[in-house]
Amino acid sequence: MNVGHIDDVQELRKIESTTVPDRFVRDVDEIKSVIQDSSFTEHVPIIDLSKIGNGNYNEIFNLASACQEWGFFQVINHGVDARLVEKIEKLGMDFFMQPLEEKLKYKMLPGTVQGYGQAFVFSDQQKLDWCNMFALGIQPHFIRNPKLWPTNPLNFSECIDTYTREIRKVCEKLLRCIAMSLGLRAQIFEETFGEAVQAIRMNYYPPCPRPDLVLGLSPHSDGSALTILQQKEGGSVGLQLLKDNNWVSIIPIPGALVVNIGDTLEVLTNGRYKSVEHRAVTNMVKDRLSIVTFYAPSYEVELGPMPEFIDESNPVQYRNYLHGEYSKHYVTNKLQGKRTLDFAKLATHIPV
Numbered sequence: 145m146n147v148g149h150i151d152d153v154q155e156l157r158k159i160e161s162t163t164v165p166d167r168f169v170r171d172v173d174e175i176k177s178v179i180q181d182s183s184f185t186e187h188v189p190i191i192d193l194s195k196i197g198n199g200n201y202n203e204i205f206n207l208a209s210a211c212q213e214w215g216f217f218q219v220i221n222h223g224v225d226a227r228l229v230e231k232i233e234k235l236g237m238d239f240f241m242q243p244l245e246e247k248l249k250y251k252m253l254p255g256t257v258q259g260y261g262q263a264f265v266f267s268d269q270q271k272l273d274w275c276n277m278f279a280l281g282i283q284p285h286f287i288r289n290p291k292l293w294p295t296n297p298l299n300f301s302e303c304i305d306t307y308t309r310e311i312r313k314v315c316e317k318l319l320r321c322i323a324m325s326l327g328l329r330a331q332i333f334e335e336t337f338g339e340a341v342q343a344i345r346m347n348y349y350p351p352c353p354r355p356d357l358v359l360g361l362s363p364h365s366d367g368s369a370l371t372i373l374q375q376k377e378g379g380s381v382g383l384q385l386l387k388d389n390n391w392v393s394i395i396p397i398p399g400a401l402v403v404n405i406g407d408t409l410e411v412l413t414n415g416r417y418k419s420v421e422h423r424a425v426t427n428m429v430k431d432r433l434s435i436v437t438f439y440a441p442s443y444e445v446e447l448g449p450m451p452e453f454i455d456e457s458n459p460v461q462y463r464n465y466l467h468g469e470y471s472k473h474y475v476t477n478k479l480q481g482k483r484t485l486d487f488a489k490l491a492t493h494i495p496v
């Protein structure tokens with residue numbers, strides 16, 4: 145695989161150029177509406193997780209509509225300690241601010257998705273994202289690569305361990321709530337998933353001299369069941385989702401977690417809850433750190449639409465497959481909107 149030369153965007157930033165290398169410059173149609181129309185003010189729904197814990201059916205109803213209409217929502221009162229959130233953000237920033245040489249000790253090798261670098265680059269023709277990533281497999285334990293767990297900054301790895309354990313509880317709780325919002329038994333996903341796979345990715349977007357020409361992260365849907373994203377306060381607004389053909393910015397609520405439906409839940413619900421295409425854009429003066437958790441079924445689990453979502457007016461839309469096969473397909477293809485899910489989509493028959 146020849147991925148060509150991949151510039152490290154933080155190093156580019158140090159040159160203080162007013163231009164960006166060609167490999168980062170997107171085609172016009174790809175970039176459209178990166179500069180937001182400020183009159184576009186729709187907000188993703190807000191879900192109060194503490195209300196659901198108290199059996200508030202109204203909030204479950206809100207969750208159902210958030211999943212169905214948006215595929216994205218912000219969660220408040222999620223129970224993760226604010227000090228832990230602050231700590232991982234600080235250590236994450238400290239990690240990215242280290243000299244390149246230190247970070248390259250954990251280099252993400254071409255074609256792999258763990259460590260420091262740019263994932264999803266497979267050819268020297270591919271455009272690059274204005275982003276540095278640091279990713280780790282967390283659970284089950286066998287997906288961990290201990291060589292990639294940093295010794296610097298001090299306590300970073302320990303903090304990742306604590307943080308991911310806390311976030312896992314939120315994932316489990318959210319999946320129970322989502323099951324209830326679909327009229328299913330709360331434990332159904334837990335039972336289906338087996339020993340769930342959990343991974344973390346920190347995305348660091350330095351300021352960019354030409355935010356109008358580049359993307360922070362290419363449009364994609366997530367291959368997970370559920371994704372939880374936390375963003376450092378004071379950073380730029382960067383995450384956008386595609387709704388009714390418009391890119392809508394998610395304005396962060398301090399302390400909230402952004403949650404989105406991944407491809408796996410789309411398949412399981414036979415398209416009732418769909419994964420939504422999203423991307424990140426950059427800013428000329430502000431940087432941004434996002435800390436993202438991907439939560440998915442065990443690799444050995446066979447997935448396909450659940451019978452509860454199939455009837456005469458809702459024919460089967462996806463085939464059955466092992467989650468491990470999908471996961472492999474996902475990480476060996478470039479990010480390209482929702483195209484990755486074609487892997488599972490059945491051809492739709494147009495009646496004649």
Ligand SMILES: O=C(O)CCC(=O)C(=O)O
Nearest residue numbers: 345347382383424434436
């Ligand atoms: O940084 C962001 O806002 C987007 C991150 C994301 O979509 C991802 O890591 O899958």
Ligand SMILES: [Fe+2]
Nearest residue numbers: 364365366422
């Ligand atoms: Fe994503």
